[in-house]
Amino acid sequence: MREIKQVATADKVDMGGVPILQSLPSRAAQEVDPFLLIHHWRETYPGGQHPSQVGVPPHPHKGFSPVTFIYEGALRHLDSKGNDSIVRGGGTQWMFSDKGIFHSERPDMALAKEGGKLELIQFWVNSPAAHKEDTPRYIPLAAEDTPVVQSDDGKVSVGVVTGTFGETEGPITPHSPMKILRLTGEADGHLHFSVPASYQALAYVLEGKVRIGETVLSGEQIGIFEQGEETAIEMQWEEPGRVLFLSGEPLGEPVRSYGPFVMNDQRGIMNALQEAQSGAWGELKEHWSE
16 A cells, blocks of 8 residues: 655745745745646635736746635636636636746636635646647636545545546546546545555645545645555545545656746746747737626
8 A cells, every 4th residue: 555655734825925835845845747837726805806807817837737626616717729717616727828928816706796716726747858848728627517426434535636536537638547536525524546556645634634545744745655566545534524535657758847838948948938928829818798
């Protein structure tokens, strides 16, 4: 059975005035190839605002996939390729930024005006070098289109986004092999599954308390699994809670990052900066309707 080799508590960081939790990278945990970053964002809006006043304004990305899991509230995505989508709690936004794109992420009109909670996790998945110049794509996945499997004891719900869980296959196909699961468990819930021995794997606990092998993780903690020949993973919920499980085949490629750009070398970063500034990725003009 795979055990946890490293535990870290998410750092609190400021992102343009928005306080968020960053569990990867942190003071205790660095990238887990192919996963580069994990942000956990929770905010309660007072109401009486316009979406243009809140959220994340237009910004560029290149060379990786920023993936957003919405847990509560509704998030609107706009990008320079013409995509305009609102995904609500339980849904996923997967954007292959690859050769370059601008996008914005803001709460929808109703949430900004009426107030309420927004909770999401965004994690970054590195693109293999062979795909860093692919045409950008955006995939919205609603909660009702996400396959959900129940554990044998009926106490854990498994949302399958990519990869397989038993005979259930996730609807999103990433650039490289991976298994990504949204887990919600009741107290005493038990879950047993496997991942290929070659995969790197981690679990982030949004809330609650979960025992994984000999290690107990609590809310806002990340556990990074050891590597080796073991494929089986055992989870036991000691308290009700939610867990993000990420696993994937390591790319084993050089990583050079600069802000929202992730390439393989400094030349790639310089090219990305030039392209973003020259308008090569199109223009994003946000628009609003009541």
